[in-house]
Amino acid sequence: MATHHSSASPSPGARHRRAAALSIDHISFSYANGHEVFKAFSLQVKPGEFVSLLGPSGCGKTTLLNLLSGFQQPTSGVISINDEAVRPEMPELGYVFQSPQLFPWLSALENVRFGLRMQKQLDARQQIEKARHYLALVGLDKAADKLPYQLSGGMQQRVSLARALALEPALLLMDEPFAALDAITRNNLNEETLRLWSALGQTVLFITHDIDEAIFMSDRVVVLGIAPQGIHSELAIDIPRPRANIETRKLPAFLDHRTTLMGTISEVIHADGNVDAGAENTYSGNIQHV
Ligand SMILES: Nc1ncnc2c1ncn2[C@@H]1O[C@H](COP(=O)(O)OP(=O)(O)OP(=O)(O)O)[C@@H](O)[C@H]1O
Structure with a gap:
């Protein structure tokens, strides 16, 4: 991969769209078969904030994305972007998925x-x-x-x-965007994404299974519990920016956050009696999603 550094100047004819505030306010959601995924779930993301969601399989990440994109409706509660209720194909929203599609x-x-x-x-x-x-x-x-x-x-x-x-987009939803890539490419894309984010300034909600990636990228890591628990805990990442792979990943603060999050994830997994023994490996820093 090239180590280019094109300048992130405003694009020609860009309509400046300010970074969006995301508000998820006491939403509840159950599937038709009665399976409850969210119960009074709330999360606020500030304009320009980079927030990662880390959570075990089945905690409701895909369901949350469908609710955020307005393709599914919560049974109660409201999701809004800059105080406007979400609806399908809102121009404020951008998506990057695990498969480039x-x-x-x-x-x-x-x-x-x-x-x-x-x-x-x-x-x-x-x-x-x-x-x-x-x-x-x-x-x-x-x-x-x-x-x-x-x-x-x-x-x-x-x-x-x-x-x-x-x-x-004023809010970029990134759903495990680099999970299918090798570790070197993923680390490079992490750095590149941060460079673009700091130049363009949109709000980012980033879903990942990778603890190191969550720490490296985020202002805040939100750990989800098994559905319908919602948020298990949050961790503010007080590591200075700009962040760079070699320097940032060896900082004592980075290693402390990793230890904290590994403990948290272990707690989440062990709180769920049904999770298989291999699940914990999914979250070890930089171990591929299994
Ligand atoms: N159409 C559906 N009907 C009933 N239950 C569903 C449906 N889709 C998902 N679920 C259940 O809802 C819960 C949340 O599913 P969801 O796909 O949002 O989780 P996830 O966190 O994205 O998981 P993964 O990381 O494995 O993709 C799971 O227990 C799942 O089995």
């Missing part, structure tokens, strides 16, 4: 441009200019014409990040 027949550039075309706010020249700008920000200016299969997994995930950023 690129259109295989479109070039990297056209994949980034796709959402801009759907928005219908820019003419073709402006769309291409903006797509190029965000591809350059993720270091892929030279790969603009490549098809997804010609790109490595890490490069594909960069395209997916550029595609989300090009829409200039």
